[in-house]
Amino acid sequence: MTAPFHRTASIFDRDLAPGPANHVPLSPLSFLKRAAKVYPDKPAIIHGHRIITYADFRERVRRFAGALLGAGVARGDTVSVLAPNVPALLEAHYAVPLAGAVLNALNTRLDAAAVAFILDHSETKLLLVDRELIPVAREALSRTERPITVVEIADDLAPDAPTLGAVEYEDFLAAAAPASWHGPDEEWGALALNYTSGTTGNPKGVVYHHRGAYLNALGNAFTLNVRPDSVYLWTLPMFHCNGWTYTWAVTAAGGTHVCLRRVEAGAIFDAIAEHGVTHLCGAPIVLNMLIHAPAEVQRRFDRTVTVGTGGAAPPSAVLSGMKAMGFDVVHMYGLTECYGPATVCTPQEGWDDLDADALALQVARQGVNHIAVEDATVFERGTSRPVPADGETIGEIALRGNTVMKGYLKNPAATKEALEGGWFRTGDLGVLHPDGYIEVKDRSKDIIISGGENISSLEVEEALYKHPAVLEAAVVARPDDRWGESPCAFVTLKPALKPGVERPSEHDIIQWCRGRIAHYKVPRTVVFSDLPKTSTGKIQKTVLRDAARELGTRREAQTVL
């Protein structure tokens, strides 16, 4: 039985229209306004020895916005930033929308051609660039014919670097009249632009709005329990979905941001010890970096540090290693299109009683929609029917709610395709477990189809990661004359092996897998090498797929089995 479709006027429909007293567009700008009022003298941003209080943070943001307006930036213009996690980039997360413009934080590992493409496509009016990145910025600017105002960040902690001779960021601020504080005209208004890493074709510009950022920030503050006394270390690039919206969430809570130019184990441990860090986020590579850090770099701390991670499932060895060091790993999942984390592997009562391997199986899943996401499920491919919750049937993960992007900039066809049918189709393949938890099985393109069977590269990788000599592993499809495709494993061994662990051969690795996963899933090819990674620490499977293809079609006679 459902509510009657027919809407009759009720007494509640009369004389109760919204007005400025009871309707304010949701915007993360409200978070800074409140934090500066409640915690004016508290450190908002720590960068090396520099401390910016919340009152200073607001004042600098007002000056920055005023400077942007003075430089001719208008409502709906794009302001791009090419910088590591320095205060200027964090300040841009408030100043650019305060000026009514849209923030485009650029991936710092892009080459000049990609940067130029994005500057053009986003119709960037002003580019803020850290001096360390001037070489790529200079080349990118030479490739675009747009008139782009440039502002340079001369960060004290940056290495010596060239200059374009443009105005320096601090001078830009100092010369400006502070903008008055006001939120956006409408919460659906554009706030930020994030280009997908786009392994094929040109990257797409994902548009975020104020409402979605506000809600995703609140949802993610709740997920990791970010509180007023939290100290958040910026190991995750802010250009990655605006730092999974923690750029805004930490401010919402009134916590402290600790900036970090370079993600290195020593710098992370030092920050944890010196600044009382309670939270950090990062791709699994960050977890690996911490676990495998040399003993002289590791430092002890007397609290639990919550680590939000996403992407590939953390293997059990990584999880228990992190726990032993004092880190509590929270596994989340999301995409650029949904402001970063949309699901979280929410712990359940009873998990504490599980042994390490059983716990890892639970924790490695992508979980359930977080508090501000309306729904997350897995659809049978090409349908809007959820797969059975059997942990077996693979379908496409779909998300719905206020933290799904507005769409792709200047790309209505792609927007329509992504959002058709009232759900955002992620392109990721997964299963629904009986407890309703989602587990990612693979990106569509990462599934290996061997002899008609689907093989999840993640499952093979999990087996490889358990080998005591394996540091990192990635599995992709290699053309196979008998099976169509067969699994090809790229493996990086640990630089130093524990006593009693021998350096494995290709054959040893294959035998190891045969003891752990179904025969047809066992890699037929093993390549020992370093793994190519994206700027956000994701292994670039597209590069490995090319490498596997270059090995040529595998013939059965070649097998070492």
Add this chain to the structure above:
Amino acid sequence: MTAPFHRTASIFDRDLAPGPANHVPLSPLSFLKRAAKVYPDKPAIIHGHRIITYADFRERVRRFAGALLGAGVARGDTVSVLAPNVPALLEAHYAVPLAGAVLNALNTRLDAAAVAFILDHSETKLLLVDRELIPVAREALSRTERPITVVEIADDLAPDAPTLGAVEYEDFLAAAAPASWHGPDEEWGALALNYTSGTTGNPKGVVYHHRGAYLNALGNAFTLNVRPDSVYLWTLPMFHCNGWTYTWAVTAAGGTHVCLRRVEAGAIFDAIAEHGVTHLCGAPIVLNMLIHAPAEVQRRFDRTVTVGTGGAAPPSAVLSGMKAMGFDVVHMYGLTECYGPATVCTPQEGWDDLDADALALQVARQGVNHIAVEDATVFERGTSRPVPADGETIGEIALRGNTVMKGYLKNPAATKEALEGGWFRTGDLGVLHPDGYIEVKDRSKDIIISGGENISSLEVEEALYKHPAVLEAAVVARPDDRWGESPCAFVTLKPALKPGVERPSEHDIIQWCRGRIAHYKVPRTVVFSDLPKTSTGKIQKTVLRDAARELGTRREAQTVL
């Protein structure tokens, strides 16, 4: 400098309209949907020995909504509930909006005339009534000519009670087809109706919307740090601003609700000990009840219980007494018009180092807007200019944001007056401290104007509460032939006094105050008596004001000074 007013079309204005994938009306219904998915087997509601899991909670809500629709309740109709804090009332917080109707939780202490007025004014279609309240319901129903369907709650824990012969709640649910789950059509749609206690004239019906309830629930979950492992004890009536929106906030977090028919010290301590309660809310009277509970009723517990309180500032003796017992008191402030708590006395670093009295001065303030409220300030009376932040200048407290009511039902004039100028004018008088914290000085009508000077009754009461023999105190204006008005104190002494404390005379009380506050603020009249209270534990100053008037105009010769 401000952003240009002129809005030009930008690339972000094209092809990026909201749709069902990326825009979902905010509604607390989403919280139950998610909690039932994530925590199906977890206790959602505990009532005596009865446990309702989250899966059951959702199912019962679906049946309840189906039953309402089956009974002819349509979109925009009012469903009233007259019940203490039992599961049915909590379930109504979801089932009524799921049916598209509007929940009106009635104050259980109202007399039949007031209930009848509200049933008529709200155009109630269906009344759910706990059997203990059938006497008042019967009389109220006899006074209204509306056709109202009645459903009775036969709670296991209720005393023996009469029946109206109407359908019983559990039978009502059992016979129904479960409604399908869907949120509201629009987040601005009416969700709940809460009548003000209205000391003069008829009560006004405050209309809440889904958006405001969603945001206030998230804001208040953050304020008291309600988490998935939280256990919330229902000492605060759910009819009081929908339990300050914790009816929804606890579900949002996936915590556990513990119902409570009667607010008694023994029952509270038992629930804390037996159910692992972590949170409760209540008027200061609840704090007093816990502190003054007989030793045989008090129970120890091994955790800190967070207590949200509002209304009058807790005196320092109450705060330190609560702390010694293991309670952490959080002082909040709000009104029916803003869904309950809108400000919170957020603790600051350094407060821990203060002595008890200095800390009480800080904590007793009403504080700053919570995370989901846009702004809270104090205006010079009759203007939109904030008072100077000097802790001295009294003005009117004003609030702005998404958690301000839609307005008053069928009362556009009162709505306009309350929301005029883009702020909700609370009618409460207060000051702004240099740190931006608001402190309530009084309701406008509670200010005593004596010889042209404003006297805050709260300040006089704080002095009275410090007297070791005083249990409760309230100060109102008494007509005075010399001063116009003078302070008249109504005082309840403690039933048992500590050794060395003597029962004070009227003269002793006056001398006590002279040592603590300015001469002109000292009560000229002291009356020892019990204090009349509202159903929510607020002292009824309006009754005392009448009593003070009945004492007649005070003449200087009558003074005991």
